[in-house]
Amino acid sequence: DAGITQSPRYKITETGRQVTLMCHQTWSHSYMFWYRQDLGHGLRLIYYSAAADITDKGEVPDGYVVSRSKTENFPLTLESATRSQTSVYFCASTVVGATLWDPDTQYFGPGTRLTVL
């Protein structure tokens, strides 16, 4: 299926466990992003990637690790989950734009709801 997918859609884990959230896009978009959505904060950028093997920190990167060995995949790992990482996580992708990336064509995945007990 064309588009951007996330797995799992729902995940419950315990404090201290490692969790990996997967993101896959079929458009070969250069840019990919991870956001978290929390009440009272809107969406906040965790990490982003301009291309394979190029990643950079966003607004709230602490406690998260990303990698991008292939253009189409951008996994997000919580190395030791904490309760404060309970959130809804969205992956997004977009093409290169006039400056850096094109905000109008940033497509979001359906989200992963993560609960850390």
Added chain:
Amino acid sequence: DQQVKQNSPSLSVQEGRISILNCDYTNSMFDYFLWYKKYPAEGPTFLISISSIKDKNEDGRFTVFLNKSAKHLSLHIVPSQPGDSAVYFCAAIEFGNEKLTFGTGTRLTIIP
């Protein structure tokens, strides 16, 4: 420090009337502004955008207004339809920064 603020967490509007969603920002360096719409259990979808050099952009029933001196952005939906019921996020970007800053969202409910 919330650079983009949506002070109304919710708004209810009668079907057929105008919906006006507001957004304020503090960073005068923002170059571009966007509105996203989000349904439950789905990711946000792009709705409309405006460059900081413009004051209005229209797309069908949706119009975005930008008042740079007041650092204020608004989205007008007219006429409002039941399918417009969703959470709306405004967002802003400073080109060269590569980071989109989102507001906290406004839940719009259209009453049939």
